[in-house]
Amino acid sequence: xxxxxxxxxVPLGIEHKEILHPRLSLTFDGVSEFTFAGxxxxxxxxxxxxxxxxxxxxxxxxxxxxxxxxxxxxxxxGHGTQDxxxxxxxxxxxxxxxxxxxxxxxxxxxxxYWKNISETVLNPVSEELKERGITFNExxxxxxxxxxxxxxxxxxxxxxxxxxxxxNNFLSAYPDHEQRPIVPALIxxxxxxxxxxxxxxxxxxxxxxxxxxLELFGSLTLKGxxxxxxGKPAAYCLGESIARGRMFVIHxxxxxxxxxxxxxxxxxxxxxxxxxxxxxxxxEQDLGSEGxxxxxxxxxxxxxxxxxxAVRL
Numbered sequence: 001x002x003x004x005x006x007x008x009x010v011p012l013g014i015e016h017k018e019i020l021h022p023r024l025s026l027t028f029d030g031v032s033e034f035t036f037a038g039x040x041x042x043x044x045x046x047x048x049x050x051x052x053x054x055x056x057x058x059x060x061x062x063x064x065x066x067x068x069x070x071x072x073x074x075x076x077x078g079h080g081t082q083d084x085x086x087x088x089x090x091x092x093x094x095x096x097x098x099x100x101x102x103x104x105x106x107x108x109x110x111x112x113y114w115k116n117i118s119e120t121v122l123n124p125v126s127e128e129l130k131e132r133g134i135t136f137n138e139x140x141x142x143x144x145x146x147x148x149x150x151x152x153x154x155x156x157x158x159x160x161x162x163x164x165x166x167x168n169n170f171l172s173a174y175p176d177h178e179q180r181p182i183v184p185a186l187i188x189x190x191x192x193x194x195x196x197x198x199x200x201x202x203x204x205x206x207x208x209x210x211x212x213x214l215e216l217f218g219s220l221t222l223k224g225x226x227x228x229x230x231g232k233p234a235a236y237c238l239g240e241s242i243a244r245g246r247m248f249v250i251h252x253x254x255x256x257x258x259x260x261x262x263x264x265x266x267x268x269x270x271x272x273x274x275x276x277x278x279x280x281x282x283x284e285q286d287l288g289s290e291g292x293x294x295x296x297x298x299x300x301x302x303x304x305x306x307x308x309x310a311v312r313l
Contacts, residue, residue, distance in 0.1 A: 006103055009049035009070055012039060014219060016050060020067065021221060027095055029118040030243030030305050032144045032284045034095040037220045037240060038251060039069065041209040046071035053099045066096030068103075070111065091115040098125045101132070105312075108134075114310040116142065122308055133313045141288035144305035145296045147281045149248070152271035152299065159300055167268050170261030178228045179269050182236060186226050187214050189233040193226075197254045210252045213238055222251070225270050227262070234259050235266045242282065248274055249282040267299070 003019055004010060021036040032038060039048055047070075054065040073088040089112040098104065098121050107114070117136070126136060155164040171177070182190060191214055198207050213222060217238075224238035235255035242249050250270075255262045271281060282305065286293040 003050050003052045003067065006051045006053045006068055006099070007106065009051045009068075012043045012048040012050050012069070014040065014216070017219070020050075023067065023096055025242065026244060027118070028120045028243060030144065030146075030247040030249070030280070030282055031095070031116055031118050031307060032242070032249045032251070032282050032305070033093070033116055034118075035221075035240055035242055035249065035251075037213065037222055038249075040220070041213055041251075045074050045209075053103050066094055066099070068099065068107065069093040069095070071115075089113065093117075094121060097121060098129075104129075104134075108312040112311070115139075115307075117308040117310060119306055119308075129310070134310050135313055136308045136310045139307045139309045142285045142307045144249075144285055144307075145283045145299075145301045146247070146303040146305060147271075147283060147299055148302050149271050149274055149276075149278050149281050151302070152267060152281055153274075154272075155268060163264050163268070163299070166261040166264035170259070170265040173261070174229045174259060176230045177234075177265075179225050179273065180228070182217065182222075182224045182226050182238065184218055187217055189228075190214050190226050190236045193233045193236055193256060194254050196256050200257055206252070210254065213252055224252075225266075225273060227255075227266055227269070229259055229262075235262050237266055237270050241278070243280075245277060247280040247282050248278045249284065251284070 003016060017036050017040070020039070024034050024036060027034055042048070049070045051068040051070070052065060053068060070090065070092050072090050075088060090110070091113050092107050092111045093116045094114070099107070122136065130136070151160070155167065180186060191211065194207065194210055194214065198204065213220065221240050222238045223240060224236060226236040227234050237250055237253040239248055239250040239252075241247070253263070253266065255266060274281070280302070283296060286296055
């Protein structure tokens with residue numbers, strides 16, 4: 001199915017993968033949300049709809065124009081809503097480029113804010129748009145954490161001493177461990193891990209999206225590893241290449257907590273298994289959670305994918 005030109009939108013569907021995936025893979029910054037899987041797996045939570053625009057100037061990706069993703073903030077149950085009696089804020093995203101002034105003005109007429117603006121999209125237009133009453137703010141809670149793939153794989157020096165101890169303790173406690181690439185035949189084992197994770201956490205979290213990612217593994221562009229301990233499924237992770245192949249983003253990582261040190265081991269072992277042309281690993285955002293922020297900082301990020309929001313005054 002084709003994507004209509006603005007102002008028309010259609011619900012984001014699996015049939016849009018062939019159109020979206022090639023363009024999104026060429027975006028420069030590596031915003032974790034801007035992959036087809038990253039959008040599709042959360043389409044229901046955010047009521048994602050898609051449109052496209054054309055313009056005279058050629059974008060950094062070499063294409064003329066880009067896509068517009070329209071969404072709605074989810075309610076407390078994680079479902080988007082358009083009910084005016086409890087209306088949630090609406091937003092739009094432009095992964096490839098900023099649209100021309102007329103379209104942008106129209107989008108602000110129908111949406112509350114512009115979300116996940118990357119530096120590559122923002123920098124060419126920021127001064128001009130500020131003069132037109134558009135205010136930009138850093139969205140620190142949604143910055144993606146970037147790590148050196150080599151450092152995560154090797155855990156060198158004093159700054160990673162505790163992490164390496166956790167990995168070594170895991171290897172000592174569970175000598176019968178195995179890492180395998182995820183293939184369709186191993187999806188049932190990954191689902192077993194996911195269901196156990198949900199049971200142990202006693203909450204859904206991102207369970208629905210994680211389950212669909214496994215069920216649609218053959219249709220999406222995800223890659224990953226599954227880990228076994230004593231022959232039993234123990235952990236898995238899924239992600240994909242972004243930022244023109246410079247970066248690998250980890251979308252989903254699940255493990256059975258009874259195996260002490262397993263998350264540190266999975267982090268290290270998967271980084272070591274990635275091809276060396278991935279110089280960076282993107283482990284997504286902390287969403288403003290202080291505990292998650294502290295945990296991500298302990299791995300000593302080498303940088304961030306900065307994101308901005310914008311409103312019209």
